[in-house]
Amino acid sequence: MAENISPLFVLSLVFFILISLTSSSPSLSLPPRLWPPRFLGQFSRKPASSNRLRLQQYRYDVRYFEQPLDHFSFSAEAPTFRQRYLISSDHWAGPERMAPIFLYCGNEGDIEWFAQNTGFVWEIAPKFGAMVLFPEHRYYGESLPFGSRDEANKNSTTLKYLTAEQALADFAVLVTNLKRNLSAEACPVVLFGGSYGGMLAAWMRLKYPHIAVGALASSAPILQFEDIVPPETFYDLVSNDFKRESISCFNTIKESWDAIISEGLKENGLSQLTKTFHLCRELKSTQDLIDWLYSAYSFLAMVDYPYPSNFLMPLPGHPIREVCEKIDGASDGTSILERIFKGVSIYYNYTGDADCFELDDDPHGMDGWNWQACTEMVMPMSCSRGGSMFPPSEFNLSFFEEDCRKSFGVTPRPRWITTQFGGHDIKTTLKIFGSNIIFSNGLLDPWSGGSVLQNISDSIVALIAEEGAHHTDLRPATPEDPDWLVEQRATEIRLIEGWLSAYYEAKRLIFDM
Structure with missing residues (x-):
């Protein structure tokens, strides 16, 4: 019997938002869309067809680390949860040579799915003698507080620990602990991430500059907030x-x-x-x-x-x-x-396997990404008149707030991300306080409009591919890769080499003092 295929449209940023749609025809109108596709949150579940796909297999060990549920509390009996992470030391040159650690910032989904689709990190690790580390984002995959997905997503009391700030702290604590246990404190860390993971990589470089020497943030819409x-x-x-x-x-x-x-x-x-x-x-x-x-x-x-x-x-x-x-x-x-x-x-249905299609994915489900959209990941979206193939619409924050209160009992904080990670003039913030970040974007990717598309400084660089899509550069290399993609990856490698060379030179000077 042919398989039914789900629409898979609980996507995004969590990414989003309430849209009130009205048709261009005066006689017909579309009802308000309180929960439009959350395009980043698509990855909170594996595609229904993933069991049929032939994925590139990379060698790694699966391990778990006991993380505090709340990094910003000092309670004597603070609860913990098991964070899953993937690690490969196959090509690591070791602490004696201060070999780097490549850390991919886990997205809103199963970390193994991202590991299999982030071939660039695996493919360049041998060149750098790097360890590869893929920590999973809390509340996704197997990294579930309170023992199960149902309990973790039960209500606002259990979900309140699901924030980008807590996730970044998870990454920082994990890699710091790992380096200490391996006597690898001097080994530099390079961050990677795509989409929401790219946002996390850029933010981690800003928030924890002492932990990572640089970040490759691919298709990271850090400007998609407020106006x-x-x-x-x-x-x-x-x-x-x-x-x-x-x-x-x-x-x-x-x-x-x-x-x-x-x-x-x-x-x-x-x-x-x-x-x-x-x-x-x-x-x-x-x-x-x-x-x-x-x-x-x-x-x-x-x-x-x-x-x-x-x-x-x-x-x-x-x-x-x-x-x-x-x-x-x-x-x-x-x-x-x-x-x-x-x-x-x-x-x-490109494979032709489906006889019919299901439309019953429930976007009101109490899943992690919807929670993030209803708290801090508020990305307003609308559809313009005339130039869009979609009916005109306007983002309505009041309706969105009402729906979030009904679903989770919380009110969104649309200005929190800009307060926490940089305000409207984020480019000035990056220029003054930031360094060693690559913002890579393909202009076919609709998320590119919310990312950094111009160089901010000599070390905060925008790499733009006119024919690129969503984090194309992070995907595994293929014989069909166009020349522009090969060249872009070569540029990224050169920039990473520069970060590491500067780090090693600084270390040498310290040792010579």
């Missing part, structure tokens, strides 16, 4: 990715929203939409279908890699091009909605 960047940036970039492939494809998608609403208003309209999109269960509202499509288009923009990949779903190279070819290439007489279904099937 530092326009809230429509993300969805405008998604739209641009489709427009650059085909203006007719872009227009078909833009027209499809009214077609969906119009069909849904008809007698038996939801049943017809269920059939058109091959859904496993009767559609209850057009909004469920709209969310499903938003997710597909957004993910496709994130993973528009130039070669076949299986990061989120098994996909061909240049998947947006493939989607638009399906939409544009449908035979005469094919309806708009049938064209849309053919297109999104590239994302949801």
Whole structure:
């Protein structure tokens, strides 16, 4: 029997947010979307198809470290939890040579999934004689306080220890303890991270400069907060990715929203939409279908890699091009909605394994990423009028706050991240207080609009790839890698070499004193 495929749209930053949508047509309107796709939080669960994928296998040991549940309390009976981490010393040159430690800042998901999809770190470790360390982010994977996922995510009392600040402290305590036990206190640490992990890598370099000599922050939208960047940036970039492939494809998608609403208003309209999109269960509202499509288009923009990949779903190279070819290439007489279904099937069913599709992932689930979105990871998003293929929308903080209070009993703090890690003028903050950070971005990635895209100083560097997608540089090397990607990785290696050389020179001078 063919497998049902889940929509996988509990994505992001946690990343996000409440959107109130209104159609461009005065006669039709879309209801408010209180919980749109959380694109970073997508990684809090492995893709449903991951058991079918052939992943690169890297050698590592799985270990556990007893972490304080609250690093910022001094209670005598403070509870702890077991943090999972992956470690490989296969190529480590050892403490005698002050060989480096490459630490990947775990994201909002299973750490083994990130380890398997971060080939760059593994591939350059032999060159540097580096140890490789992948600590898991608290509340994700197997690093669960209170004994189980259900207990950890039970309510605001148990979830209150899930913050970026606590996670960074976990990384700092773990690597400090590890270095002490290995007599490797002099070994420099280089941080790596992609997406939310890239944000953590950049923030850790700022907060713990004595622990790490530098950070490679790939696709890290550290500017996606408050109004530092326009809230429509993300969805405008998604739209641009489709427009650059085909203006007719872009227009078909833009027209499809009214077609969906119009069909849904008809007698038996939801049943017809269920059939058109091959859904496993009767559609209850057009909004469920709209969310499903938003997710597909957004993910496709994130993973528009130039070669076949299986990061989120098994996909061909240049998947947006493939989607638009399906939409544009449908035979005469094919309806708009049938064209849309053919297109999104590239994302949801490229392998052809699915007979039907499930739309029942619950974005209101008490999972870790939704909690982070409702507390400190508040990233406003909206859709612009005219230039977007999505219906116009505006972020409504009041509605979002109300929904978070209903779901978790907490009120979001949209200004906390800028208070904690740097305010609106974060670039000045980085220039004055920061050093040795690479912000790498692919301009096809819709998250690039919230990242650092210009050099800030000689040591805080922005590497931009016009044809790059979501942390393309961190993915395993392939024979299909374009020249620009090979060159970008070579530049990153040279910069890391520079950090380490400066560190060793400083150590030599200290020893000579």
